Amino acid sequence: MKFNFGKWAASRIGSILLAFAVCFLAQFMLRGATDYSRLLFSLAGLYVTLAVSLNLINGITGQFSIGHAAFYQIGAYTGALLASTVFKNMADAANPLWLPIAMVCGAIVSGLAGFIVGLPSLRLRGDYLAVVTLGIGEIVTIIAKNQKALGEAYGLSASKYPSTVFFVVLLAIITIAVCRNLLKTAHGLSFLAVREDEIASSAMGVNLTKTKVTAFVLGSAFAGAAGALYAHTKGFVSPTDFSMDASFLILTMVVLGGTGSITGTAIAAIVLFIVPEKMRDLPPSIAVATPVGVAIAIITSVVILKKIQDNFHGNPYKRLGMNLGVIAGGVVLAMIMGRLLVLIPTFQSTINGQLFRMPVLAVTLVVLMLLRPQGIFGHSEFSWSWVQKVLGKRPVQEVEVAA
Amino acid sequence: MSLLRLDEATIKFGGLVAVNSVSFELNQGDLFGLIGPNGAGKTTCFNLITGVYAPTSGMITFNGRNITGTPSNKIAKLGICRTFQNIRLYGSLSSLENVVVGGFLRHRTTLGSALCYLPGAIKETEQLKHQALELLKLVDLDDVANVRSKDLPYGKQRRLEIARAMATQPQLLLLDEPAAGMNPQEKMELLQMVKKIRDELGVTVLLIEHDMKFVMNLCERIFVLDHGEEIAQGPPSEIRNDPKVIAAYLGEAV
Numbered sequence: 001m002k003f004n005f006g007k008w009a010a011s012r013i014g015s016i017l018l019a020f021a022v023c024f025l026a027q028f029m030l031r032g033a034t035d036y037s038r039l040l041f042s043l044a045g046l047y048v049t050l051a052v053s054l055n056l057i058n059g060i061t062g063q064f065s066i067g068h069a070a071f072y073q074i075g076a077y078t079g080a081l082l083a084s085t086v087f088k089n090m091a092d093a094a095n096p097l098w099l100p101i102a103m104v105c106g107a108i109v110s111g112l113a114g115f116i117v118g119l120p121s122l123r124l125r126g127d128y129l130a131v132v133t134l135g136i137g138e139i140v141t142i143i144a145k146n147q148k149a150l151g152e153a154y155g156l157s158a159s160k161y162p163s164t165v166f167f168v169v170l171l172a173i174i175t176i177a178v179c180r181n182l183l184k185t186a187h188g189l190s191f192l193a194v195r196e197d198e199i200a201s202s203a204m205g206v207n208l209t210k211t212k213v214t215a216f217v218l219g220s221a222f223a224g225a226a227g228a229l230y231a232h233t234k235g236f237v238s239p240t241d242f243s244m245d246a247s248f249l250i251l252t253m254v255v256l257g258g259t260g261s262i263t264g265t266a267i268a269a270i271v272l273f274i275v276p277e278k279m280r281d282l283p284p285s286i287a288v289a290t291p292v293g294v295a296i297a298i299i300t301s302v303v304i305l306k307k308i309q310d311n312f313h314g315n316p317y318k319r320l321g322m323n324l325g326v327i328a329g330g331v332v333l334a335m336i337m338g339r340l341l342v343l344i345p346t347f348q349s350t351i352n353g354q355l356f357r358m359p360v361l362a363v364t365l366v367v368l369m370l371l372r373p374q375g376i377f378g379h380s381e382f383s384w385s386w387v388q389k390v391l392g393k394r395p396v397q398e399v400e401v402a403a
Numbered sequence: 404m405s406l407l408r409l410d411e412a413t414i415k416f417g418g419l420v421a422v423n424s425v426s427f428e429l430n431q432g433d434l435f436g437l438i439g440p441n442g443a444g445k446t447t448c449f450n451l452i453t454g455v456y457a458p459t460s461g462m463i464t465f466n467g468r469n470i471t472g473t474p475s476n477k478i479a480k481l482g483i484c485r486t487f488q489n490i491r492l493y494g495s496l497s498s499l500e501n502v503v504v505g506g507f508l509r510h511r512t513t514l515g516s517a518l519c520y521l522p523g524a525i526k527e528t529e530q531l532k533h534q535a536l537e538l539l540k541l542v543d544l545d546d547v548a549n550v551r552s553k554d555l556p557y558g559k560q561r562r563l564e565i566a567r568a569m570a571t572q573p574q575l576l577l578l579d580e581p582a583a584g585m586n587p588q589e590k591m592e593l594l595q596m597v598k599k600i601r602d603e604l605g606v607t608v609l610l611i612e613h614d615m616k617f618v619m620n621l622c623e624r625i626f627v628l629d630h631g632e633e634i635a636q637g638p639p640s641e642i643r644n645d646p647k648v649i650a651a652y653l654g655e656a657v
Contacts, residue, residue, distance in 0.1 A: 003522065003525055003526045003529055005522060008522055008525065012520070178518050181517060181518055181519065181520040182517055182518055184520065184525075184528070185517040185520070185524045185525065185527075185528045186503055186504075186506075186507050186510060186517075186524075186527060186528045186531050187507075187510070187512075187514055187517035187518075187524065188517065189496065189500050189503050189504050189507065190504055190507050192493065192495075192496060192500075192504075193493050193496070193504040196492075196493035196494055196495060196496060197491045197492070197493060197494075199455070199487075199491060200487065200491035200492070200493070201504070202455075202474075202475040202476050202479075203453055203455075203475050203476075203479060203484065203485055203487075204476075204479055204484070204504055204505050204507070204508060204567065204568075204571060205476045205477075205479030205480050205484075205507070205508025205571055206476060206504070206507065206508065207476050208476070214514060218518075379495055
């Protein structure tokens with residue numbers, strides 16, 4: 001495939017216009033929404049940015065980091081400090097330029113922190129790196145908790161200029177676009193090569209330290225920009241927002257979506273954030289029979305799905321049909337079991353439905369590890385040629401090998 | 404003029420002397436064989452040359468330049484590239500992508516232009532893919548360009564590793580047991596291929612191999628190692644009849 005400048009320019013301009021259109025559309029559609037749903041939407045968008053940026057470190061470059069919330073936090077505190085010291089003293093009313101300035105500052109400070117942390121620690125491999133990044137997450141939280149300038153345990157307020165949905169969506173799109181661009185070029189292949197085999201990559205002339213640190217700094221910078229937006233979205237940052245839980249939530253998103261897959265990570269980020277949030281709406285008292293019934297149904301269907309996966313190797317459509325049948329059967333079983341178990345006195349006591357928000361992540365991960373350990377998307381990406389292949393419209397050429 | 408020169412290169416791991424003051428010299432365009440019984444220190448020798456280990460003492464010179472203790476990635480840039488005894492391909496990348504990574508070390512575009520998807524980076528990627536495809540043709544793998552490398556059969560993986568190493572445009576190619584696990588037919592093809600690489604592309608080749616027929620047919624000079632020390636050096640006809648080599652391989656007569 002020969003490079004064509006006109007085509008390139010047209011597709012670039014088209015993509016940029018489309019990105020802005022999506023941002024404006026999101027802003028427009030949420031103009032009448034409640035503050036709560038706007039907050040949920042913004043947080044989901046920020047989690048997409050966080051998960052995709054962690055995917056760059058964990059999935060693409062293969063450096064197992066579990067302290068991503070640290071860089072999110074550094075960005076958030078940068079944004080909050082900027083709002084409470086610099087923006088506050090400016091005479092004029094809220095200026096729309098503040099948000100991008102806060103984002104860039106958050107990204108720079110966080111990227112710098114990523115560089116300082118990454119340079120020594122990326123010499124470690126696998127488990128050791130994981131432990132170091134875990135420690136960094138804790139260190140940052142503890143520093144924030146004990147510094148007067150950072151508001152100690154109370155946190156900082158940053159409400160002068162509330163964030164808009166526009167910038168949240170824009171940041172998510174930029175993050176996804178940068179990662180996708182990287183993977184489309186030979187530079188991205190050198191990152192993947194580091195993930196696949198460090199010794200071979202080094203023998204092929206890839207500078208391991210440089211590649212790893214670059215990935216780490218880029219990932220941290222995006223997390224920092226997301227943090228700055230978070231500070232302005234919530235109007236308030238406190239150290240507890242960035243505990244180990246947040247790091248693990250982001251990591252779970254990457255694993256669920258498929259390490260290395262941008263599409264998968266972005267989808268998993270939205271699902272894993274929205275589902276537990278929506279479960280807050282569950283009634284405060286439900287009979288114990290219901291969750292027990294659901295648990296029985298989940299276990300039964302996972303066992304059957306696993307059996308199908310291991311023993312049936314026929315027509316993929318037939319297999320898909322069988323899987324969907326088992327899932328539908330599982331839903332029916334859950335309802336029947338719920339109704340039946342209520343008849344037993346032990347299962348008639350009630351429990352707060354919101355409690356079940358917590359096990360969702362755990363159950364998702366267990367099911368995932370049993371049925372699809374490579375994540376929902378594995379290493380693959382969404383592409384239009386894939387859609388055409390599924391719809392059977394056109395034979396697919398994966399890589400244009402012809403010169 | 405000598406291309407690569409080892410001067411009394413020695414490496415010790417604790418009390419174990421893996422390579423003991425080994426010296427040899429490779430000239431431009433040589434087909435040089437490195438043989439010896441298991442555990443003789445052949446792969447360690449490769450690791451010394453490619454900078455995986457720095458020698459405890461001694462000196463390694465490449466093109467008149469001291470490369471002792473230079474890191475692997477810089478040595479690759481200087482023009483030495485290798486394959487591995489236990490295949491080390493990028494399993495989940497396609498054959499073509501594997502070779503593109505090999506060619507990446509001479510990239511000129513910056514990371515920034517790749518992140519912004521600027522024409523320079525795209526053109527370079529296209530060009531690297533084009534070059535990779537040519538190399539795949541050389542090793543007769545162009546039909547599996549889009550296949551994940553871990554799905555390839557063993558013999559093809561070995562050839563792919565050579566293509567990937569060739570993509571770095573080396574002056575010196577180190578092959579670590581390239582014929583291991585191949586059938587006689589594949590070995591013959593490999594022999595032709597290595598000769599072609601030397602004759603047509605002018606790349607100097609240093610190879611480790613256990614198959615004596617293969618080495619004796621291919622190499623013009625052979626170096627024999629045992630217990631980390633040199634026991635013989637010379638053309639195949641001499642090596643074949645050297646009593647020390649026979650003793651090392653077959654044991655001494657009682």
